[in-house]
Amino acid sequence: MAQEGTGLPAAAGPPPLGAEPGSRSQAGPAELWEPGAPRQPPAGSGAAGPVPAGERCPEHDLELGWFCAAHRRLVCAQCAGLGGCRGHRVTALEEKAADLRNKIVDQCEKLQLQSAVITKYMAEVLPGKNQSALSAASWAREVVIQRLIFVRNACENEEQRLLERVHTEEERAHQSILTQRAHWSESLQKLAALRTYLVDVITSLDDHCLVHAEQEIFERTEAAEGILEPQESEKLNFNQQCVQSPLLHQLWASAVLSCATGLEDVHVDEKTVSPLLALSEDKKTLTFSPKKAKPYPDRLERFDHWPNALAAKAFHKGLHAWRVSVAKSCAYKVGISYGSLPRKGPGNEARLGYNPCSWVFSRYDKEFRFSHNDQHQAVELVRCPTQVGVVVDLDGGEVLFYDPVACAILHSHREAFTAPIYPVLAVADQSISFIQ
Secondary structure (H helix, E strand, O other), rough: OOOOOOOOOOOOOOOOOOOOOOOOOOOOOOOOOOOOOOOOOOOOOOOOOOOOOOOOOOOOOOOOOOEEOOOOEEOOOOOOOOHOOOOOOEHHHHHHHHHHHHHHHOOOOHHHHHHOOOOOOHHHHHHHHHHHHHHHHHHHHHHHHHHHHHHHHHHHHHHHHHHHHHHHHHHHHHHHHHHHHHHHHHHHHHHHHHHHHHHHHHHHHHHHHHOOOOHHHHHHHHHHHHOOOOOOOHHHHHOOHHHOOOHHHHHHHHHHHHHHHHHOOOOOHHHHHHOOOOOOOOOOOOEOOOOOOOOOOOOOOOOOOOOOEEOOOOEOOOOEEEEEEEOOOOOEEEEEEEOEEEEOOHHEEEEHOOOOOOEEEEEEEEEEEEEEOOOOEEEEOOOOOEEEEEEEOOOOOOEEEEEOOOOEEEEEEEEOOOEEEEEEEEEOOOOOEEEE
């Protein structure tokens, strides 16, 4: 009789007759294969077969007909009842093998189901995904082509419109110059004729005739006085406003600020930083501190009152652009200035936007404006920009402030720059940074 709770044979003697290995009825595993197919895996499949005939316990010379769960090995009845596996949970070899076969069958069924899922996925889902990807790619190409065609057509139409306006303005200015030339040529002829007449009067008339000709002389000279000296007139100048185009400005600014290779890598010149500002290690971020952030050594280049700083690099000609992160601040100025901008004192001479040396876009709380030479223009915005892009065309004479996130022009200003310009910053709340 097996020991209670262990499944072991009785301690004394070999297992009962009905418990001899090979004599128990074998419970077949659940069917995995087709009806009529052998239950055992085919030879060479890697499945473990029965214990080889003649394999016996080296200690007791008995057949290995039991399985010890603790030692995870086959043992004989003597080992299970009285030997090293006494008290362990042991199972007859046939039961262990049957249980193992059932587990293998279950695993095979899981593998078969898993294979079926994968096969179905490959047969049904992936082809559809592939077709969907092809369709999406085709649609994306069509979107790119159609949008670029639209932009190209818009640019071509705008180009034609602006070139026509340029031609019209050129013709108008040319015609005005021709009209003025004809007018002043006629005036010269009148003046020359009057001068000839007066010279002839002086040289050919005697006193009596001269006195009698006084009225005629007065009338002719009075007519000459009506010929005024030439004055400067805008009609004779080519009006550059004829090429002002919101579309062209938008596309131009977007193209410049969206092209990473076209952006300047701008750093702050530490020698110019106000004591009210702290400069980051990478020399790109300025942080405001009303209690003087750092005791910088006094220098001629340093701003000593206003919270300003200049960039280290000046631009002499060409097109230049950079971006400034302003998301953390509600009091700042972003723009350009000449290197001759005064640095000392509380006066407007060193205050950005209040002198002829600086051009800045500024924010104070919810108010935005453009400032130059103490002239201030309010800028109405729907949303506060998180970045301000600055585009400077030194050859074309223009500075433009742009919101690269909203793709919107904040303000543009035309100026004939007469000296190299520096990027300039001021901040009186939190921090702002040059960004690449």
